[in-house]
Amino acid sequence: MAHDGFHDHGPHGHSHAHGHTHAHGPGHNHAHADHLQSHMAPEDEAADLQVLATQFIDGFVQAADKASYLRLAGVPFERPGKGGAKALKLVDVELTTDWQVGTASPSFGSRELSYLPFPGEMVQERTNMSLVYVSMDEKSVVDLRDFLSQRKKDIEA
Numbered sequence: 001m002a003h004d005g006f007h008d009h010g011p012h013g014h015s016h017a018h019g020h021t022h023a024h025g026p027g028h029n030h031a032h033a034d035h036l037q038s039h040m041a042p043e044d045e046a047a048d049l050q051v052l053a054t055q056f057i058d059g060f061v062q063a064a065d066k067a068s069y070l071r072l073a074g075v076p077f078e079r080p081g082k083g084g085a086k087a088l089k090l091v092d093v094e095l096t097t098d099w100q101v102g103t104a105s106p107s108f109g110s111r112e113l114s115y116l117p118f119p120g121e122m123v124q125e126r127t128n129m130s131l132v133y134v135s136m137d138e139k140s141v142v143d144l145r146d147f148l149s150q151r152k153k154d155i156e157a
Contacts, residue, residue, distance in 0.1 A: 049152075050126075053144050057095065057129050066093070074151060075131060081138050088133035088140055098126045 056073065063069035070077075070093070078087045102117040118124075129144035 049145050049149055052148050052152075053128065056144060056148065057127055060093070060129065061095075075147065079133055079140070081135050081140070086135040086137060088135045088138060090131060091134050092132035094130040094132060094141075096128050096130070098128070100124045100126060 060066060060069055070090075075090070077090045079090075081088050100118070101123050102115060104113040104115045107114040131142040131144070131147060133140045133142065
């Protein structure tokens with residue numbers, strides 16, 4: 001983003017006014033007229049989204065009226081089907097629990113994965129939520145993180 005004027009470089013430890021035009025990397029904030037633009041690295045956005053999802057799920061589980069909780073959160077109870085032909089109806093909210101017991105990543109110069117099993121204290125529980133929509137012809141499962149990511153984009157627009 002190009003701009004001219006005053007800004008604070010925060011953790012760099014200096015603030016100053018100057019005229020310049022340059023792009024800033026991820027994590028650099030700029031106050032513009034009516035909004036704050038924030039750039040996060042993709043891995044930070046994913047971590048932020050996971051925190052939001054965890055809080056959303058906790059709230060849903062504790063809510064006495066689950067349908068009202070979903071309505072307040074802006075979850076649509078109907079959405080267009082493929083091609084907009086028939087509306088899909090929200091029929092289920094699925095919660096799944098995964099336990100991460102290790103990591104696997106590509107090995108350098110090999111088609112084999114580098115696998116690192118976790119010691120017991122590093123094994124982590126992750127709960128995820130999916131919204132299940134159906135019509136007579138179609139079923140669509142929307143991952144909560146996809147829904148929250150889209151909501152965030154809609155709010156920022």
